[in-house]
Amino acid sequence: MIKKVTGLLKSKKSVIENFSYLSIFQIFNxxxxxxxMPYLLSVLGKETYGLVVFTQTFVSYFLVLVNFGFNLSATKEVSINRDDKNKLSEIVSSILIIKGVFFLLSFVIMYVILFFLKESNDFVILSFLTMYLCLYEWMFPVWYFQGIEKMKYITFINLTSRLFFFVFVFIAIKDKNDYLMWPIINGIGCLIAGLISLYVVFYQHGISFRWQKKETLIHYINDSKFLFFGNIAGKAKLISNRMFIGIFIGMSSVAIYDIVDKLKDVSMVFLQLIVDVMFPKFAKHKDPKLVKKTIRLLVALSVFCYLFIGLSLYFIVPIYFKNYIEVVSIFWVLGLMIIFQPMNYLFGIGVLIVNGLIKQYSINLYLSASVYLLSILAVYLLASIDIYTLSFCLVFSAFIAVLNNIVVAKKHKLTNWIY
Known part of the structure; x- marks a missing residue:
């Protein structure tokens, strides 16, 4: 038995190692x-805290453009060509060039939007400072480290950024007038992390940056375009609840929702982390048994996490917040995303994308987004729009996406990948 366990651990060494490194990072993350959060809420107040979160949500839409689906397509390409330095140099150079162009384009689009909206100077300044999110998305090649299955770099480099913010947030933010220091501190930390990561890629790993032909860049754009269009629907749906809450309810409610959303993410990021760690294996080996085992593990862990966190909140939340009943009640609705979202993510990239069904994967994301928007429209027309109904709309759309992924898999005779 000991020999079998030892042999199993050795055979899964890279998976266990990568999961361990990313788990450590996510714990700190x-x-x-x-x-x-409690300190920022008390210093900035709900309104200002909600405004900063609302601005982060606004900027997050541009993240979809800068990312362009390369977190999956580029990871897959790097995983397949990990032993070919020349090809890796082409991939890394192409992705960085394309992302750089989209990063600059994001600035132009944001300027035009803010000009026509005629928002206050405070919101405009805050929005441009919060573009550090897009800068980080451009500079930090997560897709490269995932593709070569060296997650330790992601862990150690990102910890530098997080520690910088954690230390200086207590030093630099003393009252609500210091709210601009939030994106400034985060931006400096992200810039440091991005520069370190590029140093590792180009100097330690010997990857060469080379300007690429237009045809090469177009090839990588075409390779990821369906993922990009899918991400417009998928990512935009996940972040839009904060926007709707800010527009229809108020910034104080954005602050409350953000608390619940972060509590939900405590376990959801770990569950999606399993998928991220396994994706290079799925792409390289195309083993339905491995995917099926991962699905069973993910479902069991998802249900356990949902119940465990939900019950734990009755004891933890009152320590930080007086209106803990509202926070816990919202979690029981929004927390269902812990079950549906990682499952949908695994079905999408572990079954559909691995089997070349990228278009179907994107269509499903649009279907889910359509269900979400129609649900929002329904509760708005019924004058029932609040945090609870908006949370339910998000959960319902995720549930529909899971069902549709199963239908697509059945249509293409891939049910042996799921059950």
């Missing part, structure tokens, strides 16, 4: 915002 989640802990820092939760530890700083």
């Amino acid at each position: 989640i802990s820092f915002p939760l530890l700083t």
